[in-house]
Amino acid sequence: MFDWLDDVFQVDWSQYRGDLLVGLQHTLEYTALGFTGAALLGLLLALMRTSKRRLLRIPASIYTEVFKNIPLIVIIYMGYYGLAGDPVNVNLEVPQAAVLSLAIFYAAYLSEIFRAALVGVHPGQREAAQALGLSRMTTFGSVIFPQGVRLALAGTNTMMVDMLKSSSLLVIISAAELFQVGKSASSATFRTMEVMIVIAAIYFAMCYPLSQGLLWLERRMHAGAPLSPRRARRLRKARAMLGTAQVGNAS
Numbered sequence: 001m002f003d004w005l006d007d008v009f010q011v012d013w014s015q016y017r018g019d020l021l022v023g024l025q026h027t028l029e030y031t032a033l034g035f036t037g038a039a040l041l042g043l044l045l046a047l048m049r050t051s052k053r054r055l056l057r058i059p060a061s062i063y064t065e066v067f068k069n070i071p072l073i074v075i076i077y078m079g080y081y082g083l084a085g086d087p088v089n090v091n092l093e094v095p096q097a098a099v100l101s102l103a104i105f106y107a108a109y110l111s112e113i114f115r116a117a118l119v120g121v122h123p124g125q126r127e128a129a130q131a132l133g134l135s136r137m138t139t140f141g142s143v144i145f146p147q148g149v150r151l152a153l154a155g156t157n158t159m160m161v162d163m164l165k166s167s168s169l170l171v172i173i174s175a176a177e178l179f180q181v182g183k184s185a186s187s188a189t190f191r192t193m194e195v196m197i198v199i200a201a202i203y204f205a206m207c208y209p210l211s212q213g214l215l216w217l218e219r220r221m222h223a224g225a226p227l228s229p230r231r232a233r234r235l236r237k238a239r240a241m242l243g244t245a246q247v248g249n250a251s
């Protein structure tokens with residue numbers, strides 16, 4: 001019944017197991033470091049874009065619009081080959097160019113997500129914090145930012161999964177990531193369909209659980225789950241105090 005599988009799968013994958021594991025490790029490293037850089041830069045750009053000062057707002061807007069409308073593959077190529085040529089003459093190692101390219105590109109999209117989330121927090125929240133005498137930094141860190149995180153989760157999660165998939169474009173600078181391994185195996189075995197089916201299955205095995213896990217986290221956040229252990233302890237203490245008060249009132 002399944003004899004056709006023998007015609008489809010003929011590659012001896014045992015000899016590529018080590019390369020696949022290394023490629024998988026590189027893919028995850030590029031994604032983790034690239035997303036961290038993109039999130040930090042994106043948050044900075046979002047804060048600049050929500051500033052009342054045009055000197056901060058205009059450059060951030062220009063950055064966002066420029067890099068949103070340039071293909072990622074062009075940025076990768078420029079980051080590795082372009083910077084190495086005249087007149088810049090900056091030679092980056094492959095991992096450095098890979099992480100830098102991903103961070104620069106996705107920071108533009110994350111800045112839009114973060115800006116919309118920060119603006120989406122009701123103005124009454126800021127006014128209430130000011131009425132309580134909280135400083136601007138405390139208001140942002142304790143009132144605005146936590147609510148903005150909840151609003152930004154959906155778009156941020158999508159960008160993380162997209163970056164994991166788009167890391168395959170790093171093949172143009174020989175970044176030794178997962179797709180590079182698949183490309184090499186395909187060239188060596190001439191079994192392109194089989195190799196790409198396996199590579200696609202590995203990407204699916206990474207992206208689907210990640211997307212579902214992030215969706216679960218998003219639902220918990222929207223349900224009011226605390227963002228940190230410290231807040232969780234405060235919430236448990238408040239519930240305990242409320243429970244004690246209710247028991248006292250009932251008696």
